Amino acid sequence: MGTTKWLWRWRSNPLRRHEDVVEAWVVLAVCVIVAFAGAVVALLTARGAEHAFAQERAHGHAVRAVLLADAPHGVTARWSADDRVEVPVRWTAPDGTSRSGRTPVDGGLKAGAPVTVWQDDRGRLTLSRPTGRTEGHVEAALFGAAAALAVAAPVLGAGAVARARLDRRRMARWEQEWDAVGPLWGPKTG
Missing domain, CATH: 2.40.50 (OB fold (Dihydrolipoamide Acetyltransferase, E2P))
Structure with a gap:
């Protein structure tokens, strides 16, 4: 997918609505937060678990x-x-x-x-x-992944809720515009 196609919501376009721009920013914010916050939390959690396992090995x-x-x-x-x-x-x-x-x-x-x-x-x-070195590495990685998922899940959920609300607003506006334009095209059949 080309950059132009991916960034279509930010381009100047007579069909672009305010909701399209807001949705594009929501998607971008969700991606950035999930990527960076998830990575930071995963690394900190894995490092903390590694340290705890090392202390356990040193003192057991x-x-x-x-x-x-x-x-x-x-x-x-x-x-x-x-x-x-x-x-x-x-x-x-x-x-x-x-x-x-x-x-x-x-x-x-x-x-x-x-x-x-x-x-x-x-x-x-x-x-x-005490937890062995290899077992500790594996468990620390799993704890890090779980922490990343714990950060990502609510962010992805909030993004989905925001996009659903934007879709409802977009559909309501399309319905209003259709109600205004539809009668100009002639009588309804049926």
């Missing part, structure tokens, strides 16, 4: 723990999506103190069995291992 440490109770088979934790059970464990914190808490582990393990748990720098248990 694997530690050996011991089960304090049997992990029953077939009973899953309320928030576990991978059929793990929540049982009490004991581990040593970075400061050397012995700690205990509850964490999800595979079912069927007996009390005293060693398991790997993840803790932060203060020795508190985390629910899962």
Whole structure:
């Protein structure tokens, strides 16, 4: 599509209406806002997620723990999506103190069995291992894309509403003009 054809609404033309010019500016504004605001929000969100995942990796440490109770088979934790059970464990914190808490582990393990748990720098248990580098990149990209869509959707919706209103106004004006010109062409048939 040539530039002249694409910019037809801005050209001087006796058939061009005020609504056509307003619609052209609305379309341009929507495209610019979606492109630039979406890109900026996507980049900021992805960068923020990357930073959060990097912090998680830097401050999450694997530690050996011991089960304090049997992990029953077939009973899953309320928030576990991978059929793990929540049982009490004991581990040593970075400061050397012995700690205990509850964490999800595979079912069927007996009390005293060693398991790997993840803790932060203060020795508190985390629910899962830190997000890996590759997984973090993928998740950050998905968060960025979702943020861009979250910005684009209301802007595109507002543009569609504005264009629909302009179409209604345009149709109303065409009807008024047809009512004025139509009788000059002769009687209606039917």
